[in-house]
Amino acid sequence: MPELPEVETVRLGLERSIVGKKITGIEVFHSRATNPKSIAPLDSLTGSKILSVNRRGKFLWMQLNRPEVLLAHLGMSGQFLVREKRSAPEKHLRVRINLNSKDFEVRFIDQRTFGWLSVDQSNAGIPNSAAHIALDIFDPNFNRESVKRDLLNRKTEIKRALLNQEIMSGVGNIYADESLWLAKIHPERECSGLTNGELDRLLDSAAAVMRAALKVGGTSFDEQYKNVNGESGYFDIELSAYGQDGEACSRCGSEIRRIAFANRSSHFCPKCQVKRESKRGIKRK
């Protein structure tokens, strides 16, 4: 599942291979691959030159030598692959971006079809459809104090807030669980009940976990994520919480538990991540 480190890995890969190339045509093979909000057919970008590949949170876009950008989101299973033109089409090939290269092309492959591409207007370098997305923790303009203030004003569980891309972007279910485990914070703690120290620890943890994943090119647990060379995803990131229910916590040995959460699940260590009374910091158990 592509979260910030995976999307950044894809961005880096695309940047290395396609900046400076010209789009010579875009073929769309599945109706859901074009976001309904797209202001024009993808193929209308034919003739434009790719100036840069940018990212905010999990949103990815190509800046072109025209006002419009080519915006993309990988959703659950989207992949961008730089492939030899003559190589066989993948089973879930949704979009082909032809370039002025005799050797390769860019393919968007997506099994679960939650990913999409669109043509969008941009304002001050940010696509309109990504304008509501908050800065991610690696953005040079990321304002930690302002994010902490925002969190302290929320009457919701910290796990939900971490997944809310309008507070801080880039974190999905996997890195949310990993960050909370590293910071020793229970996913169901109310945001407004967290201390300044806990918030700092949590943000430090999120940055550390994602930086480590980025260092090895993004993590993955099935074949849904690949870098642009198509190298399949099993990198040596060791998960401490996500998907580890029934396993021993690597810190204390307790059994990692899984609880239902908003149509999905949270994984945490019941001993390391204790739910406290919000005001006084008294352990309930």
Place this chain on the structure above:
DNA sequence: AAAGTCTCCTGCTTGC
């Protein structure tokens, strides 16, 4: 307005 729920989708896993 904030917070919570539902929906889109495919393929794998589980259970009868």
Place this chain on the structure above:
DNA sequence: TGCAAGCAGGAGACTT
């Protein structure tokens, strides 16, 4: 064996 239900989740529409 076969079929159906369950499960996974990003983000936006929708409801409370």
